[in-house]
Amino acid sequence: MQILTVGERALLVELDDLDSVLALASALRAQPPAGVLECLPGARTVLLHCDLDRTTLRAVADAVRGMGSTARPEPPSEVVEILACYDGPDIDDVLTSTGMTRNELIGWHTRTEWQVAFCGFAPGFGYLVTPHALSIPRRSTPRTSVPAGSIGLAGEFSGVYPRASPGGWQLIGRTTATLFDLDADPPALLRPGVGVRFVDCR
Amino acid sequence: MRDASPAEPGDERRLLVLHTGPLTTVQDAGRPGFAQLGIGRSGAADRGSHRLANRLVGNLEDDATLEVTLGGLVVRADHDLLIAVTGAPAPITVGAIVHGANAPLALRSGEVAALGSPPRGMRSYVAVRGGVRVQAVLGSRSTDLLSGIGPDPLRVGDIVPIGTAYGAAPDLDLAAVAEPTEGELTLSVRVGPRADWFTDTAMHALLHDRYEVTGESNRVGMRLSGPILERSRPGELPSEGMVVGALQVSPDGQPTLFLADHPVTGGYPVIAVVDRADVDAAAQARPGQHLRFRPAGDPAVGPAPSSRPAKTTMEPSAFIT
Numbered sequence: 110m111q112i113l114t115v116g117e118r119a120l121l122v123e124l125d126d127l128d129s130v131l132a133l134a135s136a137l138r139a140q141p142p143a144g145v146l147e148c149l150p151g152a153r154t155v156l157l158h159c160d161l162d163r164t165t166l167r168a169v170a171d172a173v174r175g176m177g178s179t180a181r182p183e184p185p186s187e188v189v190e191i192l193a194c195y196d197g198p199d200i201d202d203v204l205t206s207t208g209m210t211r212n213e214l215i216g217w218h219t220r221t222e223w224q225v226a227f228c229g230f231a232p233g234f235g236y237l238v239t240p241h242a243l244s245i246p247r248r249s250t251p252r253t254s255v256p257a258g259s260i261g262l263a264g265e266f267s268g269v270y271p272r273a274s275p276g277g278w279q280l281i282g283r284t285t286a287t288l289f290d291l292d293a294d295p296p297a298l299l300r301p302g303v304g305v306r307f308v309d310c311r
Numbered sequence: 312m313r314d315a316s317p318a319e320p321g322d323e324r325r326l327l328v329l330h331t332g333p334l335t336t337v338q339d340a341g342r343p344g345f346a347q348l349g350i351g352r353s354g355a356a357d358r359g360s361h362r363l364a365n366r367l368v369g370n371l372e373d374d375a376t377l378e379v380t381l382g383g384l385v386v387r388a389d390h391d392l393l394i395a396v397t398g399a400p401a402p403i404t405v406g407a408i409v410h411g412a413n414a415p416l417a418l419r420s421g422e423v424a425a426l427g428s429p430p431r432g433m434r435s436y437v438a439v440r441g442g443v444r445v446q447a448v449l450g451s452r453s454t455d456l457l458s459g460i461g462p463d464p465l466r467v468g469d470i471v472p473i474g475t476a477y478g479a480a481p482d483l484d485l486a487a488v489a490e491p492t493e494g495e496l497t498l499s500v501r502v503g504p505r506a507d508w509f510t511d512t513a514m515h516a517l518l519h520d521r522y523e524v525t526g527e528s529n530r531v532g533m534r535l536s537g538p539i540l541e542r543s544r545p546g547e548l549p550s551e552g553m554v555v556g557a558l559q560v561s562p563d564g565q566p567t568l569f570l571a572d573h574p575v576t577g578g579y580p581v582i583a584v585v586d587r588a589d590v591d592a593a594a595q596a597r598p599g600q601h602l603r604f605r606p607a608g609d610p611a612v613g614p615a616p617s618s619r620p621a622k623t624t625m626e627p628s629a630f631i632t
Contacts, residue, residue, distance in 0.1 A: 113504035116584030117607075119554050121504045149346045149552035151576055156552025158346075228349035229550055229576030232458045235349075236550075272459075291448055291460070297348040 110177045112170045115156065120166055122155045122173055127226055127238055127265075130155060132180040133173070134227075135302055142172035150227040150301050152236070185224050185304025191269065193219070193260055194310040197280035199248065203262060207243055214281065215309055217241070223267060223305040228297065233271035233289030235299030242266075251277030258283045260307070269299070282307075324390045324441055324473040328465050329423065332383020335465040336530075337443050338436075338571075340373035342451035342460075346552065346575045353455035356530055356571045356594035357434055360398035363488060364438035367395035367415050369480045374442030375452040377465070379435045382428040384465075386437075388418040392473060393440035393480060399432025399595060400490050414485045432491030432595040441474035457531050457572040491595035495521065498589040499607040500558070505548065505580035509560070513540040517558070517582060517604055522566065526598040530572040532559075533593065535602065539564035540582060550576045556585035556593075558604075568602075570594055 111123040124130050134150040137157075141148065144164025149156040159169050195215045204214060225235035242265040252275060255261070259270045261278030270276060271288035288298050299305065328335075338361060341354025355361030355378055362372040377384065382401040393415055396403055400412040404425045410416050412435070418424055429435060445452050445462045454461040465471070506514060522537035540560045552575065553559065558566040559579045568585060570593070585593060586607055596602060 114501065115504045115552075115554055115581070116501050116556055117586055119552075121551065147344055147346055149575065151551035152549030154549075154551040156554070158343075158554075227550070227576070228347055229574070230349065232345075232349045232460060295348065296345075296350075296449065301347050 110174065112173065114166060118159050118161050118166070120157045120159065120170055120173070122157065122177070124153055124155070124177075127152060128182050129177075129180075131224065131226060131238075131302070132182045133177055135183040136176045136180040137173075138302065140176075142169050142176075145169060151229075152227065183302070185222075186302050188304035188306055189298055190306050190308050191260075191284050191286050192310050193282045193284050193307040195282040197260065197282045199261075199279040200281045203245060203279050203281055206246065217243070218267070218281065219307045219309050223307070225299045225301050225303045225305065226266075227301055228299065231271055231274055233297040233299060234268060235297070235301075235303070235305075237267040237299070237305055238265060239267075245279055247277040248279060251275055255280065256283070258285060258288075260284060271297075324392065324475065326386040326392070326439065326471040326473065327389060328384075328386055328467055328469040328471065330383055330385035330425075331465045331467060332379055332381060332426065334380040335384050336378050336454035336456070337375050337445050337462050337465075337471075338378040338453045339375040339451055341453050341571065342449045342455075345449060349575055350449065350458055350460060351455060351573060351575050352555070352571065353451065353453040353458075353461065353530075354571050355436065355453075357398050357436070357591040359588075359591045360434070360595075361436045361438075363413070363486060364395050364397040364436040365442075367397070367413070367481065367483070367486055368393050368438045368440040369476070369478055370438055370440060370442050374438070374474070375445065376439075376443060377437040377471070379426055379437060380433060382426045382435065384435075384437065385423060385425040386471070387423045388420055390420050390473070392418045393476075394418055394424065395438050396426065397436045397438075397486075397488070398491070399429035399435045401426040401429040401435045403427075411485075412490075413488055415481070415483070431493045431597075433597055434594060439471075439473050440480065441476040444472045444474040453571075455572050456529065457574060491592070493597075493600065495601045495603060496592055496596055497603045497605055498593055499586040500583040500604045501586070501607055502583045503581075504584075506582055508542055508544055508548070508580040509582055510541045510543045513542070513564075513582070516540060517566075518606065521601040521603050524596045524598050524600050524602065528598060530570055532567045532569045532573055533596065535566045535568060537565070540566060542580075548578055548580050550578045553577045553581070554584060556587060556590045557581040558583045558585065568593055 527534035
């Protein structure tokens, strides 16, 4: 674990792998050190915004270092099911690049236990990870508009576009689930730590 | 905001929008606490000017104001209202009289106030006594142009509801403030968190050369143009959290200075972060203006010293361990 300062009032905790990120982020959510306003996991990092009226960066760094050595990956706090129709426009490309059959790909995507590692890109867009990850290259040319509800793969991640937006992920399916709703509390269905299971609509 | 429903006809405290200028949005202190859902903080780009405008009319510091980009806003008061304009010093014309910025200004019901083009700076803040009371979203009335959350930018014909004034109006004529400059700006930075992704030459250029604000600038960030910031290592940075003031360097070696609506995560390395207090000044810089960056705590301001800095001056702050 390495802890870097980010400007005057934030720390970036750098970890070796995504499992360590999930573990530390989960420990921080359960027991945030005093004066930590917000903790934001990334792919290999956790960013901590600190209230310098209540703490110092050094005190937070010491607290995090103590937690980091004992944090263990936690099972998802809750698991949401997402009904998925696997008819995305890139599914044939993914079958070619992985050498899988359509049924194998769907079986892998639906049987895998996904967990939201972190959010970003757009409100409610969760980067989903699994111990059984494939490595899928992004599209060489990103689409200018990906429809809301599109289910994609990129690198070690899967994800669902909460709304229409540009995007370079390989689209394998779609869902009608509402991923982001400002009137809901919390507004995002997929939050760091939440587990996800895709259910084949057939 | 178009279906605002004030209490009693004839008793509405509101502004009618007659012209918007290039861009006018509602802003307050933003919506902190949602970054892990992919929602940035947003809020006034120049928070100091936003707060001052509120203080001038006796509001709470973080009541919502109107953030007017490069002037051009014209509003009609449908009630007797007290307003103040801060930030970019747009002249305010009411009837035949032109008023200055940074002073409270009483509008009578039916009067029209027109913000002219500010001679310096990018963003003016219009506070109205009682505060702008459009519908709050996730605890904030700010428009986040990146995520699309919050009220839409103002349009002609919009009715802006104004809250009820509380407390006594402040008794002052003019706030003495330093207005935005049109010259070169020097901003304090803390190097890192990804200073080690760049060559010594790049770090020297960042801290001793100047960077021009380009036209590709908005509330999300300001694309800067200057000496190429060369990387010392290849590869991609896994997505990580971003902060306001971050100088993120894209693969072409040019930095972008993140402002209020910046993305919550990014995949390019951040070479340094501008101090929060100096982000306000940056948010007032116009395309064509030049920025210089100096390490926080370094008293040197102005032209670059000719000698290379000792490398150790920047390293201790980058690692807390």
